[in-house]
Amino acid sequence: MKNKDLLPSELRYDPVSQDWVVIATGRARRPDSFAKDRKSVVLADSVEECPFEDMDTQKTPTLMISRGARREIVAGAPLPQDWTTVSFPNKYPAFAPEGSFVTRIQGPYEATDGIGFHEVVATRDHARDVADFTLPEAEELLAAYQTRFLELKKVEFVNYISIFKNKGAGAGASIAHPHSQIVAIPMLDPEIEGSIRGSQSYYAKKGTCVHCDMLEYDRKEKIRVVYENEKFVAVCPFASIVAFETRIYPIHHASRFEETSKEDIGFFADALVLALGKIKKALGDPDYNYFIHTSPTDSGEYGHYHWHVEILPKSAHWAGFELSTGIPISTLEPEKAAEFLRTI
Numbered sequence: 001m002k003n004k005d006l007l008p009s010e011l012r013y014d015p016v017s018q019d020w021v022v023i024a025t026g027r028a029r030r031p032d033s034f035a036k037d038r039k040s041v042v043l044a045d046s047v048e049e050c051p052f053e054d055m056d057t058q059k060t061p062t063l064m065i066s067r068g069a070r071r072e073i074v075a076g077a078p079l080p081q082d083w084t085t086v087s088f089p090n091k092y093p094a095f096a097p098e099g100s101f102v103t104r105i106q107g108p109y110e111a112t113d114g115i116g117f118h119e120v121v122a123t124r125d126h127a128r129d130v131a132d133f134t135l136p137e138a139e140e141l142l143a144a145y146q147t148r149f150l151e152l153k154k155v156e157f158v159n160y161i162s163i164f165k166n167k168g169a170g171a172g173a174s175i176a177h178p179h180s181q182i183v184a185i186p187m188l189d190p191e192i193e194g195s196i197r198g199s200q201s202y203y204a205k206k207g208t209c210v211h212c213d214m215l216e217y218d219r220k221e222k223i224r225v226v227y228e229n230e231k232f233v234a235v236c237p238f239a240s241i242v243a244f245e246t247r248i249y250p251i252h253h254a255s256r257f258e259e260t261s262k263e264d265i266g267f268f269a270d271a272l273v274l275a276l277g278k279i280k281k282a283l284g285d286p287d288y289n290y291f292i293h294t295s296p297t298d299s300g301e302y303g304h305y306h307w308h309v310e311i312l313p314k315s316a317h318w319a320g321f322e323l324s325t326g327i328p329i330s331t332l333e334p335e336k337a338a339e340f341l342r343t344i
């Protein structure tokens with residue numbers, strides 16, 4: 001994993017907002033390269049220039065390989081020609097497992113090394129995204145997430161594992177080939193921290209899970225429900241932050257994604273493919289991000305938390321008001337978005 005060309009990234013603390021930021025210098029970009037890149041953000045769009053096409057001949061270091069239903073953890077093993085899903089270390093990691101936890105104080109500022117893991121999960125077909133997957137293909141991808149999550153969870157300093165996917169340049173992807181990323185870090189990010197705090201304080205007040213209460217209401221009222229199978233439900237949330245935001249929840253309370261049974265992964269895959277397919281149809285193949293929010297892997301007690309997936313289609317760009325206040329403006333009622341997605 002050691003790559004001498006890589007500079008370690010740095011975590012810097014903003015003493016005013018009290019947020020951490022990552023200064024990821026791994027790509028060692030020159031300041032004058034930004035003007036050029038702005039014009040073509042997707043760097044590898046065609047199969048010819050795609051770095052994920054001939055990985056089996058490039059000696060890509062592997063962390064997990066699937067060949068159809070066969071899943072193997074073979075760190076460092078050569079990638080077979082018949083691979084269908086593979087995970088490998090990100091070539092330009094925002095977090096890397098080398099460095100020191102020592103905090104460096106510089107005047108009013110503090111910084112530390114960006115220690116963690118940053119991995120890629122790629123699926124074989126260049127042109128088919130998750131929305132077009134068959135059920136077994138989607139199950140294979142979600143099982144790959146789960147396999148890597150369980151491995152990374154074993155590392156003592158890892159306290160949160162973020163699984164996410166960026167599709168399209170508008171969603172921040174730099175490679176068009178369908179892929180997801182997994183970042184394992186020592187601290188809890190502000191998003192998950194806020195979400196856990198909210199769930200915890202609701203539980204302290206009412207003794208129930210806030211997500212279970214919302215789901216019970218939404219499933220009775222039906223107007224925000226997009227789709228539901230035996231185990232999972234997709235809803236457009238009451239307080240959506242963008243038009244067509246869709247969340248997928250296990251119907252029965254569950255705090256940890258990684259503990260999902262093999263059978264339930266099938267129901268999760270069904271709901272994910274269906275929701276993404278509907279969003280693709282409704283918005284004309286939009287760029288999107290999705291991510292899993294699940295309990296941290298530190299020693300905390302998170303029984304009150306309910307894991308889920310958030311799908312955020314790029315139906316709008318955050319502008320001055322959103323950036324300055326943190327208050328999103330969504331231009332469609334989630335009830336209307338859900339109704340449209342149900343019928344499409």
Ligand SMILES: [Zn+2]
Binds near residue numbers: 047052125126177
């Ligand atoms: Zn490709």
Ligand SMILES: [Zn+2]
Binds near residue numbers: 210212252306
């Ligand atoms: Zn719950």
